[in-house]
Amino acid sequence: MSLRAGFAEVAITPPLGTHKIGWIRDIVIDEIADPLFARIAVIESGAGAVAFVQLDTLCIRWTQTDDIRRRVEASYGFPGGSIMVAATHNHAGPAVAHCGDVRRDDGYVETMVGNVIECFGGALDNMQEVAIGFASVAEWNISHNRRVVMRDGTASTHGTFCYPEALYVEGPIDPEVAIVAARATGGHLVGAIVNFACHPTDHGGDSIASGGFPAALAREMKGRGCPVTLFLNGASGNICSGDPCRGVELSLEQMGKALATDVCNALSRMSFAPELALGARSRTIQLPYRKVTPEEIEGTIRGAQRFVDSAAYDRGMPALLRRIRERKTQPAEVQVLSLGDWVFIAVPAEYFVQLGLRIKESAYPRHALVVSCANGMVGYVPHKEAFARGGYETTLTQGASLAPEAGDLFAEVALQLTEGISETGCPR
Numbered sequence: 001m002s003l004r005a006g007f008a009e010v011a012i013t014p015p016l017g018t019h020k021i022g023w024i025r026d027i028v029i030d031e032i033a034d035p036l037f038a039r040i041a042v043i044e045s046g047a048g049a050v051a052f053v054q055l056d057t058l059c060i061r062w063t064q065t066d067d068i069r070r071r072v073e074a075s076y077g078f079p080g081g082s083i084m085v086a087a088t089h090n091h092a093g094p095a096v097a098h099c100g101d102v103r104r105d106d107g108y109v110e111t112m113v114g115n116v117i118e119c120f121g122g123a124l125d126n127m128q129e130v131a132i133g134f135a136s137v138a139e140w141n142i143s144h145n146r147r148v149v150m151r152d153g154t155a156s157t158h159g160t161f162c163y164p165e166a167l168y169v170e171g172p173i174d175p176e177v178a179i180v181a182a183r184a185t186g187g188h189l190v191g192a193i194v195n196f197a198c199h200p201t202d203h204g205g206d207s208i209a210s211g212g213f214p215a216a217l218a219r220e221m222k223g224r225g226c227p228v229t230l231f232l233n234g235a236s237g238n239i240c241s242g243d244p245c246r247g248v249e250l251s252l253e254q255m256g257k258a259l260a261t262d263v264c265n266a267l268s269r270m271s272f273a274p275e276l277a278l279g280a281r282s283r284t285i286q287l288p289y290r291k292v293t294p295e296e297i298e299g300t301i302r303g304a305q306r307f308v309d310s311a312a313y314d315r316g317m318p319a320l321l322r323r324i325r326e327r328k329t330q331p332a333e334v335q336v337l338s339l340g341d342w343v344f345i346a347v348p349a350e351y352f353v354q355l356g357l358r359i360k361e362s363a364y365p366r367h368a369l370v371v372s373c374a375n376g377m378v379g380y381v382p383h384k385e386a387f388a389r390g391g392y393e394t395t396l397t398q399g400a401s402l403a404p405e406a407g408d409l410f411a412e413v414a415l416q417l418t419e420g421i422s423e424t425g426c427p428r
Contacts, residue, residue: 002045003276005130005182007191007228008122009039009218010115012056014094014108014209022058022091023205024100024308033203033210036093038116039218039230040123041191042078043132043182043339048278050337051078051123052193052344053085053116054230056211057093060085062333062348062376064096064113071117076124082280084337084346086374088214089233091204097377099399100312129185131272134342134367136178137265142250142258143198145169145353146240147391154303157392160244169244170389173197174234174353174360177262178369180339181226183272189226194263195344195369197234197353198241202252205308213241216256217263224264232344232371235356237380237393273340279421282335285413287378288403289324296396297321303390306397316398323401330402333375334410336417342367343421345414348376350393354383355407362411363418370414381407 013035020027036056043050053068069080087096095105096112147170148159155170156163178195200212211218214231221229242249250258295301297317299310306313335346343366345359356370379399387394387404394400 003043003130003132003274004127005041005043005190006123006126006128007041007182008119008126009037009228010119011035012038012112012115018108019095019102019105020209021093021095021097021099021102024312026101027207029207029209031208033208034215036209036211037215037218038119039228040119041193041230042123042127043278044127045276045278049079049082050278050280050339051083052230052232053083054232055087056090056215057087057096058089058091059097059373059377060087061097064109065375067113068116072120075117076121081282082337084335084344084371084374086232086346086371088200088212088231089236089350089373090212090214091201092208092210092212100316128190130182130190131274132276132339133181133183133270133272135266135270136176137262138175139177139196139258139262140175142241142255143173143239144243145171145173145238146242146244147171147238148244149389153389155386155389155391157305158242160247162247171238171354172357173239174356177259177266179263179266180342181267181270191228192221192226192263193230193232194259195232195234195371196259197236197239197356199236199239201240210252213252213255216252217259220256220260221263224260233373235351235353235370235372237350237352237372237382239353276340279338280336281417281421282333283413283417284331284333285409286329287332287406287409288329289401290403292321292324292396299395301390304395305390305392306395307392313397320398320401330378332378334413334417335375336414336421338421341365342369343418344369344371345418346371346374347410347414348374349378349381349410351410352382352386352407355381355411359411359414362415366418368418378402381410383407
């Protein structure tokens with residue numbers, strides 16, 4: 001089974017005047033720091049095929065994912081169920097969904113989706129025989145757990161040790177920088193996929209549009225000989241680039257260069273295989289909402305943390321409570337794409353690192369990688385223990401409304417799907 005792969009990218013930079021998303025309050029873009037892109041990788045081997053669509057956006061809604069899949073299948077005959085659509089969780093992008101006071105820009109979304117469909121055709125046109133390589137390295141210096149535990153047992157998101165009551169950092173990071181690279185028969189790279197867990201919050205609160213450090217990584221890799229580099233964010237719900245222990249934060253350019261150096265170090269010792277089994281499985285599950293208390297509605301529960309504008313939370317509360325009352329549960333897709341022994345697990349959430357590490361450990365001997373903010377978005381999904389401490393990610397909002405057991409439900413289904421893919425890439 002010879003391997004073929006095609007990579008492509010297309011600009012999805014929003015025009016000036018577009019509303020931003022990622023900071024709860026309504027902000028209008030009046031400056032473009034650097035272009036935003038959609039990047040696509042398509043890999044085929046025999047009867048198997050998988051594809052990754054990476055967007056320099058905060059999130060992707062499940063309806064937009066479904067639209068992309070249907071239109072790709074109708075236009076090119078590529079199986080929609082084998083496509084993963086993942087946002088980098090870039091906080092300096094356009095309003096692709098409702099968020100706090102920000103309303104979705106449907107005109108921008110339709111243009112973006114149209115560009116993605118055309119770019120997918122470009123990736124198919126670029127298909128060529130390749131060998132695929134896998135490697136990972138540990139990166140300890142550019143990401144940090146952002147939840148600091150105080151002496152009273154509560155957690156402060158983006159807390160620092162300048163606070164006299166700060167006690168310790170709540171949990172771990174995931175240091176793995178995982179790389180999948182495609183090399184043409186002539187020996188040159190045609191593209192790469194990078195998986196790493198960290199929030200891209202650059203330019204989040206200002207009026208500037210940017211692709212953040214994932215875009216800086218792609219630019220840096222292009223200068224080092226890799227024409228298209230996709231960034232798939234890991235379980236980064238409680239991970240950021242700011243160091244709460246030392247009070248420092250790297251720029252997006254520094255982050256991009258550090259990750260590019262990691263990737264190149266991995267490439268220098270990577271072995272490539274000309275054959276690979278590919279597979280895809282998915283399941284839609286129903287996640288329970290939390291049992292809401294008056295204290296949560298008012299934002300007065302122990303450990304509650306409201307950023308930017310507390311009144312914006314109150315404005316969104318009636319719609320949130322109505323949704324919980326009427327819908328009862330939240331649907332969410334869990335998807336697994338397998339490339340040999342490596343599996344990419346898509347979770348439509350800002351998934352906590354503790355849960356991502358649980359999946360990676362439990363999936364052994366498969367090499368599991370978690371892709372957050374993929375194929376939809378249900379908001380923050382912390383591990384159970386976080387709810388007792390509070391913090392921003394557990395505070396009731398439109399983006400944090402699921403029950404404490406939701407994270408483990410995601411993990412259990414992901415592991416079942418992973419176990420269900422055989423060594424040939426086909427469902428067992």
